[in-house]
Amino acid sequence: xxxxxxxxxxxxxxxxxxxxxxxxxxxxxxxxxxxxxxxxxxxxxxxxxxxxxxxxxxxxxxxxxxxxxxxxxxxxxxxxxxxxxxxxxxxxxxxxxxxxxxxxxxxxxxxxxxxxxxxxxxxxxxxxxxxxxxxxxxxxxxxxxxxxxxxxxxxxxxxxxxxxxxxxxxxxxxxxxxxxxxxxxxxxxxxxxxxxxxxxxxxxxxxxxxxxxxxxxxxxxxxxxxxxxxxxxxxxxxxxxxxxxxxxxxxxxxxxxxxxxxxxxxxxxxxxxxxxxxxxxxxxxxxxxxxxxxxxxxxxxxxxxxxxxxxxxxxxxxxxxxxxxxxxxxxxxxxxxxxxxxxxxxxxxxxxxxxxxxxxxxxxxxxxxxxxxxxxxxxxxxxxxxxxxxxxxxxxxxxxxxxxxxxxxxxxxxxxxxxxxxxxxxxxxxxxxxxxxxxxxxxxxxxxxxxxxx
Numbered sequence: 034x035x036x037x038x039x040x041x042x043x044x045x046x047x048x049x050x051x052x053x054x055x056x057x058x059x060x061x062x063x064x065x066x067x068x069x070x071x072x073x074x075x076x077x078x079x080x081x082x083x084x085x086x087x088x089x090x091x092x093x094x095x096x097x098x099x100x101x102x103x104x105x106x107x108x109x110x111x112x113x114x115x116x117x118x119x120x121x122x123x124x125x126x127x128x129x130x131x132x133x134x135x136x137x138x139x140x141x142x143x144x145x146x147x148x149x150x151x152x153x154x155x156x157x158x159x160x161x162x163x164x165x166x167x168x169x170x171x172x173x174x175x176x177x178x179x180x181x182x183x184x185x186x187x188x189x190x191x192x193x194x195x196x197x198x199x200x201x202x203x204x205x206x207x208x209x210x211x212x213x214x215x216x217x218x219x220x221x222x223x224x225x226x227x228x229x230x231x232x233x234x235x236x237x238x239x240x241x242x243x244x245x246x247x248x249x250x251x252x253x254x255x256x257x258x259x260x261x262x263x264x265x266x267x268x269x270x271x272x273x274x275x276x277x278x279x280x281x282x283x284x285x286x287x288x289x290x291x292x293x294x295x296x297x298x299x300x301x302x303x304x305x306x307x308x309x310x311x312x313x314x315x316x317x318x319x320x321x322x323x324x325x326x327x328x329x330x331x332x333x334x335x336x337x338x339x340x341x342x343x344x345x346x347x348x349x350x351x352x353x354x355x356x357x358x359x360x361x362x363x364x365x366x367x368x369x370x371x372x373x374x375x376x377x378x379x380x381x382x383x384x385x386x387x388x389x390x391x392x393x394x395x396x397x398x399x400x401x402x403x404x405x406x407x408x409x410x411x412x413x414x415x416x417x418x419x420x421x422x423x424x425x426x427x428x429x430x431x432x433x434x435x436x437x438x439x440x441x442x443x444x445x446x447x448x449x450x451x452x453x454x455x456x457x458x459x460x461x462x463x464x465x466x467x468x469x470x471x472x473x474x475x476x477x478x479x480x481x482x483x484x485x486x487x
Contacts, residue, residue: 054219120155164201286315326372377426387414
């Protein structure tokens with residue numbers, strides 16, 4: 034390992050890229066701690082740190098995981114890259130139903146450059162809307178300092194509202210720029226690295242807080258008083274290794290379909306005729322189904338919990354709020370798994386177009402053995418993708434409910450349980466593999482062994 038690190042930092046270009054990436058991530062972490070001027074940070078920590086329970090707490094935690102945001106702390110990067118992700122998803126969906134965008138996608142790099150430009154404009158517009166809603170929520174909870182409010186009635190100055198909205202919009206725009214700089218001059222995918230940095234920044238302190246009593250008071254065979262025992266700690270460590278191995282296996286899993294290229298005779302020589310394979314990912318949808326499913330389940334929870342607080346005498350509303358509470362009972366996990374399957378097929382149908390793949394194979398003079406080019410090939414590819422998506426969706430469902438199982442059955446804090454599955458682990462593993470592959474490309478190009486080679 035030390036030799037591989039020496040090789041990495043001995044390559045000047047690679048060393049520069051890594052150091053620049055670390056510097057930009059450090060800038061992100063520093064900016065994440067700077068509050069918007071005028072926010073009562075002490076009161077906000079009390080409100081969102083202790084009183085936020087149920088739907089609001091779950092919503093804050095979920096958004097923080099996949100958007101690199103800090104909605105529980107009104108910082109200049111409070112919105113994170115959530116608006117940029119939203120804009121990217123909107124344009125990706127529109128590209129399947131809106132002909133002009135679909136035409137731009139088929140133009141190659143020039144078309145994608147234009148779509149990225151539209152995505153940036155949409156990001157700014159979404160930032161303005163989301164930041165205004167967020168600032169209005171802060172005002173409604175009385176989290177603005179008195180010096181920024183009028184003496185009569187306590188209404189907030191309009192100038193402060195404009196300043197706060199523009200500050201948070203500028204913060205998200207700056208994060209979008211940081212991600213693009215990492216893409217161009219650093220190493221790895223910039224947006225993904227920002228999300229991974231946010232996940233690790235929240236998880237590692239939670240892990241320390243959970244395990245500190247174990248080592249401060251001594252390690253017992255069985256935990257008592259809410260403390261993790263040696264047996265539970267050993268099970269957690271083994272489970273973590275097993276889940277990571279499973280995530281790696283499925284994330285990199287492929288169904289390879291053999292293709293045969295046509296032979297071409299030129300003069301006295303015969304060209305082509307070689308066999309290749311078409312890789313179809315088992316987990317084609319990635320982490321998006323878990324994000325969509327968990328986010329969708331948060332809204333009825335927040336709705337029914339708010340209604341239950343308004344009408345405490347209603348047992349029906351209280352029961353519905355309990356049904357949608359994260360990890361509690363059969364119904365929640367059943368709906369969670371069902372939505373993951375639905376969004377797996379939905380997202381795969383959007384991102385995987387068997388007709389386009391069949392047309393490209395036909396244009397390149399390649400065929401899938403036993404299937405005629407064109408419509409028959411597209412039907413075969415669609416049938417294969419439906420089958421392997423079922424397996425991928427089952428894997429995502431299993432990984433998604435592991436944190437709730439660990440938290441409920443083993444009495445572990447949910448922040449710690451997220452290490453063992455869910456969105457956080459999938460994002461961390463995916464980003465780590467992407468980073469390793471990009472570093473490997475620089476190392477192997479200079480005739481060194483890759484990071485994963487012996």
